Amino acid sequence: EVQLLESGGGLVQPGGSLRLTCAASGISLNANAMSWVRQAPGKGLEWVSGISGSGTRTHYAGSVKGRFTISRDRSKNTVSLQLNSLRVEDTALYFCARDRGALVDTGAVDYWGQGTLVTVSS
Amino acid sequence: QSALTQPASVSGSPGQSITISCTGTSSDVGTFNLVSWYQQHPGKAPKLMIYEDTERPSGVSYRFSGSKSGNTASLTISGLQAEDEADYYCCSYRTGDTYVFGTGTKVTVL
Numbered sequence: 597e598v599q600l601l602e603s604g605g606g607l608v609q610p611g612g613s614l615r616l617t618c619a620a621s622g623i624s625l626n627a628n629a630m631s632w633v634r635q636a637p638g639k640g641l642e643w644v645s646g647i648s649g650s651g652t653r654t655h656y657a658g659s660v661k662g663r664f665t666i667s668r669d670r671s672k673n674t675v676s677l678q679l680n681s682l683r684v685e686d687t688a689l690y691f692c693a694r695d696r697g698a699l700v701d702t703g704a705v706d707y708w709g710q711g712t713l714v715t716v717s718s
Numbered sequence: 719q720s721a722l723t724q725p726a727s728v729s730g731s732p733g734q735s736i737t738i739s740c741t742g743t744s745s746d747v748g749t750f751n752l753v754s755w756y757q758q759h760p761g762k763a764p765k766l767m768i769y770e771d772t773e774r775p776s777g778v779s780y781r782f783s784g785s786k787s788g789n790t791a792s793l794t795i796s797g798l799q800a801e802d803e804a805d806y807y808c809c810s811y812r813t814g815d816t817y818v819f820g821t822g823t824k825v826t827v828l
Contacts, residue, residue, distance in 0.1 A: 631817065633764075640721070640822040641756070641764065641807050646815070655815045691763060703752030703811035704769035711763065 605712030618692030629695035646700035740808030752811035
């Protein structure tokens with residue numbers, strides 16, 4: 597069974613940092629691009645960031661560019677998202693998701709984790 | 719980065735067909751055949767229902783179909799069933815190697 601498991605969420609003050617990690621079981625993530633998608637409480641989905649299968653190409657939504665950094669560890673079969681300079685509006689459930697291809701250019705992700713909750717509040 | 723536009727809600731009776739629209743621009747929906755659709759039940763992760771405008775992943779019911787005309791993509795659910803009640807989101811590749819989701823549509827089975 598394919599499973600993606602996110603971890604690292606929690607409560608943090610505005611301006612603080614968190615590191616989210618996505619681990620996979622039942623599947624290798626190394627051939628596919630990966631994305632992080634977030635969902636604020638009661639709101640819709642927002643694509644946040646993506647990384648190619650090789651890890652050499654990274655992409656960000658305008659709302660997080662310069663504050664978030666995506667990376668992957670092919671030896672550990674994991675993908676991470678470093679969240680810096682957090683704002684109240686970054687509060688959301690963060691999902692990791694596997695892209696259908698090796699690059700962030702298919703427009704579709706086919707496997708999703710259950711998400712990890714990030715709450716930014718003073 | 720503005721989201722793709724979807725109706726907030728669509729409803730139908732069991733057995734009927736409904737269609738959800740997703741309007742973008744020439745930077746996303748109108749240029750690339752890369753629109754996907756997701757179903758999300760409350761408290762659950764989204765599930766891929768359609769990719770590349772019209773393709774259905776293995777295991778997804780034939781009652782779900784996708785289409786596109788110009789800058790607007792559509793998801794049609796035929797033979798509506800109670801289990802189809804959920805939120806639905808479109809997503810498109812956008813110029814610059816980013817993805818953009820739609821605003822989401824709540825489907826209610828009357």
